[in-house]
Amino acid sequence: MTTKKINQSRRGKEDEKRKCKWPYILAILLLLLLLLLLLLRSCGNQHPCPYPSPSSSVPSSSVPSLDDTGSAKPGSVSTPSRQEILSRLQKQEVTVTDKVSAQATFPNGSKGSTGTWEVDNSASNSVIMQCEIILVGKTVAKSAPIYPGQHIDGLTLSRQVSPGNYNVTATIRYYGKDTKVYLGMAGYKIHLSVS
Amino acid sequence: MKNRFRRVLAGIVTFAVLGVSAAVPAFAADKTDAGTGSVTGNVTINGSILPLTISVTHPINVAYAISPDAETFTAPDITVTNNTKVAVIATVESLKAASGGSLTFTDVDPSAKAWRSLNLVDSKKYIALGISAKGNSGWNNGYSTSTHWAVSDSPLQAGTLNPNTSGVLSLTADYGLAFDGAYTANHQLVFQFQLA
Numbered sequence: 001m002t003t004k005k006i007n008q009s010r011r012g013k014e015d016e017k018r019k020c021k022w023p024y025i026l027a028i029l030l031l032l033l034l035l036l037l038l039l040l041r042s043c044g045n046q047h048p049c050p051y052p053s054p055s056s057s058v059p060s061s062s063v064p065s066l067d068d069t070g071s072a073k074p075g076s077v078s079t080p081s082r083q084e085i086l087s088r089l090q091k092q093e094v095t096v097t098d099k100v101s102a103q104a105t106f107p108n109g110s111k112g113s114t115g116t117w118e119v120d121n122s123a124s125n126s127v128i129m130q131c132e133i134i135l136v137g138k139t140v141a142k143s144a145p146i147y148p149g150q151h152i153d154g155l156t157l158s159r160q161v162s163p164g165n166y167n168v169t170a171t172i173r174y175y176g177k178d179t180k181v182y183l184g185m186a187g188y189k190i191h192l193s194v195s
Numbered sequence: 196m197k198n199r200f201r202r203v204l205a206g207i208v209t210f211a212v213l214g215v216s217a218a219v220p221a222f223a224a225d226k227t228d229a230g231t232g233s234v235t236g237n238v239t240i241n242g243s244i245l246p247l248t249i250s251v252t253h254p255i256n257v258a259y260a261i262s263p264d265a266e267t268f269t270a271p272d273i274t275v276t277n278n279t280k281v282a283v284i285a286t287v288e289s290l291k292a293a294s295g296g297s298l299t300f301t302d303v304d305p306s307a308k309a310w311r312s313l314n315l316v317d318s319k320k321y322i323a324l325g326i327s328a329k330g331n332s333g334w335n336n337g338y339s340t341s342t343h344w345a346v347s348d349s350p351l352q353a354g355t356l357n358p359n360t361s362g363v364l365s366l367t368a369d370y371g372l373a374f375d376g377a378y379t380a381n382h383q384l385v386f387q388f389q390l391a
Contacts, residue, residue, distance in 0.1 A: 079262065079264065079265060082267070082269055085260050085262070085269045086269060086271055088260075089258040089259065089260060089269065089270065089271050090258075090271045092256070092258040093254050093256060093257075093258060093271060094254065094255050094256050095252060095253065095254045095255070095274075096252070096253065096254075096255055097250065097251070097252040097278065098249070098250060098251055098252075098253075098388075099248050099249075099250045099278075100248065100249050100250070101246050101247075101248055101249075102246040102247045102248070102249055102390060103246035118248070120248075127255070169387070174255050183255050183256055184255035184256055184383055184384070184385070185255075185383075185385055186251075186253065186255065186385065186386045186387070186388070187288055187385065187386070187387035187388070188249055188387070188388050188389065189387065189388070189389035189390075190249075191246070
């Protein structure tokens, strides 16, 4: 009987103890939650968003204020007119005048044979010219560089060509007078005569 | 006295005429023909003809500008002038994207892309650039009205130009709009000229 009473009083004490612990546990949990929130906030500040909110640059406690120094230009951004764009593009354009003899003549088709062919690089041009005669995809003669105000009246065969008359392409490559950078090329259909 | 003088003068003139007529054949031909009746003489005339000079004034580079906000493509006209004594045929041998700018485009057919929907990568990669002869600009009748697109490998015979005449070609393009900066791009245009 006494044992029962003792056990009952023990249980009562334990229940009381349990009831007494709950507020502490709740307080601890709240504290932990608060700490977690603070931790998350501090992490957020360490890794700012690439598109920050308008208030992110100022302390959370203060209202953003305008930095009213300097001045912007009035009106909208003006885009260049078509005429302005055209004028700028035209300045970049390089125009040349070619003067090419319609026939190249060689006394024989041996490699090293010197023939007649006239090309004139006008003094008004701003490019260096270099010419080649191409027969069936292969270069058979190549000129020296022709500077503005210079001309050539002959060429040397760089490979053997059988005697005959051919329709060939003469190419002119253009290089910058000062930079010597390749700018472009043109082709002329001419007649090649090898005796 | 007068009569005697006249006879002497007439004699001198006769000798002079005979002398000249005898001397002329020596200058006229190397061959002496002889015979009765009519006499036929062959005279060879040697001609020496120099080749003509083909002269053309033309641009060697092409510049253009794309304004994505305005959705405009701007390029100056390409003028070709024939300075040769006879007509000249102008052919667009090739038009190809070239390196040298901050972008090097890949030429494609205009129908190959939905141009206004191209993203950033594809806008900076693809372009459809074309060239065509402009009407009423100096080209002789029969000039090509078709557009040569850069993606095409076959040349385009633009047209024929009379002496001292200029013909104009113009560029056209289809392009994307997503450009995140200012870029430059180059294309190489190669003409071929020949006597008409």
